Amino acid sequence: xxxxxxxxxxxxxxxxxGKQAGAVWLVGAGPGDVDLLTVKALRLIEQAEVVxxxxxxxxxxLALIPASALSIDVGKTPGFHGMKQSQINQLLVELAAAGxxxxxxxxxxxxxxxxxxxEMTAVQEAGLVCHIVPGITAATGCAAxxxxxxxxxxxxxxxxxITGHGKDGKPQLDWESLKDxxxxxxxxxxxTWCGALSEQLIAFGRDAETPVAIVExxxxxxxxxxxxxxxxxxxxxxxxxxxxxxxxxxxxxVRLYRKKELTECASLRLQTV
Ligand code: SAH
Numbered sequence: 059x060x061x062x063x064x065x066x067x068x069x070x071x072x073x074x075x076g077k078q079a080g081a082v083w084l085v086g087a088g089p090g091d092v093d094l095l096t097v098k099a100l101r102l103i104e105q106a107e108v109v110x111x112x113x114x115x116x117x118x119x120l121a122l123i124p125a126s127a128l129s130i131d132v133g134k135t136p137g138f139h140g141m142k143q144s145q146i147n148q149l150l151v152e153l154a155a156a157g158x159x160x161x162x163x164x165x166x167x168x169x170x171x172x173x174x175x176x177e178m179t180a181v182q183e184a185g186l187v188c189h190i191v192p193g194i195t196a197a198t199g200c201a202a203x204x205x206x207x208x209x210x211x212x213x214x215x216x217x218x219x220i221t222g223h224g225k226d227g228k229p230q231l232d233w234e235s236l237k238d239x240x241x242x243x244x245x246x247x248x249x250t251w252c253g254a255l256s257e258q259l260i261a262f263g264r265d266a267e268t269p270v271a272i273v274e275x276x277x278x279x280x281x282x283x284x285x286x287x288x289x290x291x292x293x294x295x296x297x298x299x300x301x302x303x304x305x306x307x308x309x310x311x312v313r314l315y316r317k318k319e320l321t322e323c324a325s326l327r328l329q330t331v
Contacts, residue, residue, distance in 0.1 A: 080154035082181045083161050084168040086193015090116040091203075091277035091304075094194045102191065106161040108153055112147070114165025114303055116278060143173055154186045167195040167301070171221055171246045188327035195219070197244040200276030200305050204283055206315045213310040214242040222248025223256055223307065229255060237263035242309035248305055253292035259308070260288055274304040275301035285315065 085102055088094040095103070103109070103119070106127045111120065113133025123129050132141045132149070142147075153160045168174030168190060181188040197219055201208050208217040216238075222245040224230045228250050236243060236259060247256060249272075260266050266289035274282045286294035288308065 078157065079187070080157045081187040081189060082150050082154050082177070083159065083189045083191060084174050084177060085161055085163050085191040086167040086172075086195075087111075087115045087119050087163050087165055088194040089166055089196045089199030089203075089277045090119075090275060091199070092116070092118040092122070094199060094277060095119065096191065096193065097190050099193065102161055103163070106159075108158050110150060110153070111162055111163040112119045112165060115163050119163070143176060147177055150177060150181055151184040151186065154181060155184065164193070165196075166199070167193045170195045170197075170219060174276065196246060196276060196303065196305050197307075200273040200307065203281060204271060204273055204307075204315050206271055206307055207311055208242050208244065208307075210311050210314070213240065213313075215240050217242040217244060219244050219246065220248075221246050222251050224251075227251070228291045231258070233258045233262040239265060239268070239310065241289075242307065242311050245306040245308070247302075248297060248306040249300060249302060252295050255306070256288045256291040264288060264308075268308060269310065271298050271307040271312045271315055272298070272304055273307065274300045274302075276305060283315065287313065302311055 083102055086096070086100045087099065100122070103122050105126065106123060108128045108130070109123050110132055112129045113131070119130070126308060130149070132146050150160055150162055162177060163167075164172045164174060166172060169192070174190065178188045178190065197208065197217075200206075209215065218236065218241060220231065220236075220243060222229055243259075245255060259268075266287065268288040270286050270288055270291050272286065272295070273286040274284075282300070284298050284300060291306075
């Protein structure tokens with residue numbers, strides 16, 4: 059890969075002269091397993107000249123970026139560390155305005171907790187075209203990888219994808235709407251505030267014994283699943299120290315994970331695999 063600053067300057071200096079109109083492609087990279095990329099995402103990655111990626115894109119997927127491409131990691135590249143959303147938006151706009159087809163590679167699906175909407179609006183407001191390529195979101199990827207169906211005729215008639223992180227940290231949610239025992243709750247970014255989440259859910263009527271699966275690095279080779287219950291969630295997280303990216307799946311459907319072992323237990327006990 060070209061060195062970041064030299065490559066970036068060269069691309070921006072081309073300023074659209076003699077090139078086709080640039081565009082931004084918001085591409086979902088899925089939850090990590092390279093085989094879960096869409097064919098469209100794979101084609102775009104393989105033809106990419108400039109890729110802007112975030113920290114959730116797995117190393118196996120990053121390895122598909124051609125060596126000739128300029129790859130800008132806005133998640134952790136030194137010098138770009140802590141890049142604000144507004145700066146990322148600006149970078150996308152500048153690259154596309156310079157005539158580039160910019161592949162903006164995002165973990166999961168760009169439109170699910172991925173700030174894809176903000177990036178799309180910024181690109182469109184600059185008068186440029188933004189294409190969206192969906193990806194498998196962490197919830198469906200983790201569900202498949204653990205055998206936990208998110209809905210089930212007998213157990214859950216609906217599913218909610220929820221952010222466990224409020225705008226200022228602690229989640230401010232409509233707890234009343236989350237109390238239905240037949241609704242699966244999937245919390246993205248739920249680890250930090252898991253204590254507050256479980257307390258509120260129980261206070262608003264969810265059964266304290268509701269099973270919870272903590273799925274770390276779902277679909278990746280080093281995926282880890284920890285089972286617990288709503289009232290033991292904070293304690294389990296303290297003890298097991300799950301690492302991001304991790305998803306919390308809350309609801310009766312979690313009992314279907316490794317059903318045999320679970321039904322052998324008198325009560326749901328912690329399991330780590
Ligand atoms: N756009 C992404 C979500 C971005 S928010 C998507 O559609 O999946 C980031 C959060 O997603 C993480 O904090 C974590 O809760 C979840 N996440 C992303 N990839 C994950 C993975 N492989 N396993 C578990 N959780 C994941």
